[in-house]
Amino acid sequence: MAQIFKSPAAYVQGRDVAEEIGSHAEELGEEAVLIADEIVLDILEDRVLTSLEDAGLGTMSVEFNGEASETEIDRITSLAEEQGIDLVIGAGGGKALDTAKAVRTNIDESMVSMPTVASTDAPTSALSVIYSEHGEFQEYRFYEDHPDLVLVDTAIIADAPTRFFRSGIADGLATWFEADAANQSDGDNVVGGKPTRAGHHLARLCYDTLCDHGLAAVDAVERGAVTESVEAVTEANTLLSGLGFESGGLAAAHSIHNGLTQLEATHDATHGEKVNIGTISQLALEGRDDAFIEEYVEFSLDLGLPVTLSDIGLDDPSHNDLTVVAEAACDEEETIHNQPFAVSSSMVRDALLTADELSRRVRENR
Ligand SMILES: [Zn+2]
Numbered sequence: 096m097a098q099i100f101k102s103p104a105a106y107v108q109g110r111d112v113a114e115e116i117g118s119h120a121e122e123l124g125e126e127a128v129l130i131a132d133e134i135v136l137d138i139l140e141d142r143v144l145t146s147l148e149d150a151g152l153g154t155m156s157v158e159f160n161g162e163a164s165e166t167e168i169d170r171i172t173s174l175a176e177e178q179g180i181d182l183v184i185g186a187g188g189g190k191a192l193d194t195a196k197a198v199r200t201n202i203d204e205s206m207v208s209m210p211t212v213a214s215t216d217a218p219t220s221a222l223s224v225i226y227s228e229h230g231e232f233q234e235y236r237f238y239e240d241h242p243d244l245v246l247v248d249t250a251i252i253a254d255a256p257t258r259f260f261r262s263g264i265a266d267g268l269a270t271w272f273e274a275d276a277a278n279q280s281d282g283d284n285v286v287g288g289k290p291t292r293a294g295h296h297l298a299r300l301c302y303d304t305l306c307d308h309g310l311a312a313v314d315a316v317e318r319g320a321v322t323e324s325v326e327a328v329t330e331a332n333t334l335l336s337g338l339g340f341e342s343g344g345l346a347a348a349h350s351i352h353n354g355l356t357q358l359e360a361t362h363d364a365t366h367g368e369k370v371n372i373g374t375i376s377q378l379a380l381e382g383r384d385d386a387f388i389e390e391y392v393e394f395s396l397d398l399g400l401p402v403t404l405s406d407i408g409l410d411d412p413s414h415n416d417l418t419v420v421a422e423a424a425c426d427e428e429e430t431i432h433n434q435p436f437a438v439s440s441s442m443v444r445d446a447l448l449t450a451d452e453l454s455r456r457v458r459e460n461r
Pocket of ligand 1: 215216266349366370
């Protein structure tokens with residue numbers, strides 16, 4: 096199988112770039128729809144629509160209801176078709192962007208992805224995660240096309256709750272461990288090929304950037320400040336993590352995340368928070384040295400990320416609960432099979448338990 100690397104055509108990041116969207120998007124279409132939830136519309140609707148109109152585009156906006164579900168995608172697709180939309184602009188977190196990507200694919204037109212939080216690596220990718228209306232993971236949907244433009248306003252990112260920023264760091268840290276596992280196993284990446292050197296190394300650059308700048312960036316965002324560290328971590332969380340996971344490949348951490356979404360109690364934890372439990376469990380599953388896992392847990396705690404099952408809502412999970420998680424994580428479609436060894440659901444359940452106990456010990460000894 097061939098090595099494949101894919102990416103969006105353009106990436107623009109900086110303070111106040113939302114006000115320049117018209118100049119970056121004017122070639123992409125004539126009738127634009129902005130898809131965002133109520134809070135995000137409040138933050139940027141005026142600025143974005145004005146900039147687009149100044150560039151000669153027709154505009155409308157649609158309020159997103161909060162879940163990237165089939166029903167919501169169909170509803171917005173019909174509205175876009177009725178209005179002759181040829182440019183879909185998704186703004187917000189992962190679910191708004193994933194919905195916009197699905198709508199864009201249904202109408203087969205251009206797309207701008209505008210994350211307002213640096214919480215996941217969804218903005219740059221050509222896939223959506225589809226959930227049920229009740230928030231359970233249902234499927235990955237893969238598309239031919241990437242967003243034409245990813246536009247990230249770091250002033251908006253730094254203004255968002257720090258929890259989202261921390262979550263994006265967790266998602267970005269996982270990218271390296273997963274891409275490296277996929278590389279070792281000669282597994283498939285997410286764009287239908289084998290990883291390129293570029294995909295693998297971008298994942299490593301993501302990890303190094305987060306280790307170098309993560310803590311200072313969290314401190315800055317805590318105060319709503321945009322610093323070079325915030326720029327570095329925003330790029331890592333968004334661009335490097337996005338390209339790294341898609342072209343580098345996923346492995347156990349995201350499969351364990353998907354398994355965790357099966358339990359209602361985890362639904363208040365963000366994507367990145369659940370991914371962090373997946374990462375620590377992946378490290379345990381791989382049999383990494385105690386010192387290495389402990390260091391990762393320490394760094395997570397410094398960043399304010401969850402490290403134990405109870406941190407993500409699972410106080411005293413039953414044997415059966417963990418079996419449900421582990422079996423879902425080992426579904427034959429799951430990326431956990433990109434680990435460079437055969438993985439069974441009992442191994443995953445035991446890794447979850449071990450990672451939980453080790454993390455608890457690290458926290459107690461601080
Ligand atoms: Zn992720």
